[in-house]
Amino acid sequence: MELTTEQLEDGVEKIALAGRMDSAGTQEIDLRFTGLTATRPALIVVDMSRVSFLASIGIRTLVSNAKALGRRGGRMVLAGPQPLVEEVLKLAGIDSFIPVYADVGSACAGLKTAAAERSE
Amino acid sequence: MSEDAPNGQEPSELVVTNDLSELTRVSAWVHAWSQQHGMTDRTVERLDLCSTEAVTNIIMHGYADSAAHEIALRLDCRHDSLALEIQDDGGAFDPRQVNDPQPAATLEDAQVGGWGVQMIRRFSDGWHYGRSGDRNHLTIVFRLSHPCHGGQPRHHVVE
Numbered sequence: 616m617e618l619t620t621e622q623l624e625d626g627v628e629k630i631a632l633a634g635r636m637d638s639a640g641t642q643e644i645d646l647r648f649t650g651l652t653a654t655r656p657a658l659i660v661v662d663m664s665r666v667s668f669l670a671s672i673g674i675r676t677l678v679s680n681a682k683a684l685g686r687r688g689g690r691m692v693l694a695g696p697q698p699l700v701e702e703v704l705k706l707a708g709i710d711s712f713i714p715v716y717a718d719v720g721s722a723c724a725g726l727k728t729a730a731a732e733r734s735e
Numbered sequence: 736m737s738e739d740a741p742n743g744q745e746p747s748e749l750v751v752t753n754d755l756s757e758l759t760r761v762s763a764w765v766h767a768w769s770q771q772h773g774m775t776d777r778t779v780e781r782l783d784l785c786s787t788e789a790v791t792n793i794i795m796h797g798y799a800d801s802a803a804h805e806i807a808l809r810l811d812c813r814h815d816s817l818a819l820e821i822q823d824d825g826g827a828f829d830p831r832q833v834n835d836p837q838p839a840a841t842l843e844d845a846q847v848g849g850w851g852v853q854m855i856r857r858f859s860d861g862w863h864y865g866r867s868g869d870r871n872h873l874t875i876v877f878r879l880s881h882p883c884h885g886g887q888p889r890h891h892v893v894e
Contacts (some may be wrong), residue, residue, distance in 0.1 A: 638755040671850035707850045712842040
């Protein structure tokens with residue numbers, strides 16, 4: 616798998632994942648992903664649009680990183696999953712505790728709204 | 736009639752070892768076999784997910800030792816039903832007895848793992864489990880929207 620990062624406006628960071636998120640693929644990005652979520656209270660959009668396959672081992676990585684980030688006062692949302700990946704996310708009920716947006720733009724808007732609500 | 740095809744076709748059986756890197760080979764085999772047998776994209780997706788989850792479970796949780804073990808997979812297509820058979824010599828494990836994870840409303844309450852068996856349950860149409868000797872036999876069944884063909888070139892007109 617590939618993992619690339621990009622700093623977006625308003626302090627939101629995009630992590631774009633690409634490839635098959637099975638055990639082999641997840642292993643390739645796990646350390647870097649964890650490094651990005653375990654150290655600071657970031658607002659992170661994970662761009663899933665180029666993830667073609669999501670297995671339970673990939674869900675494990677998404678959930679544990681979202682938890683780590685949440686514990687540090689940050690927040691993680693998912694954006695643009697392909698139909699099969701979205702089906703897997705919904706089936707496992709992940710979308711009830713990690714918000715899933717149609718694209719990066721709406722994910723950023725959602726993140727900022729949530730951050731503003733929290734700081735009020 | 737055997738589904739095994741001698742004419743350079745993807746074999747209906749695959750043996751992998753208990754190493755997570757083997758999942759790549761499982762997926763490649765599933766895709767190649769499915770293409771030759773006229774499976775729909777949807778069936779390939781379901782088969783890919785279920786085989787990945789089942790083999791991952793065996794590799795991660797099936798063995799008490801660190802020795803090399805073989806996991807045997809077989810695809811068997813009969814009319815409108817496709818069976819994925821998986822045999823391993825790990826500890827006895829009937830995945831049908833595993834409950835789905837409790838749905839969580841908040842991130843704090845969410846469990847990190849345990850989704851694999853749920854995936855198989857939801858993306859397949861049934862499963863059977865048996866234990867004989869020191870081997871687990873798991874069969875995952877998929878109903879097909881149209882009958883599979885044996886990998887032979889399709890004839891447009893059959894009279």
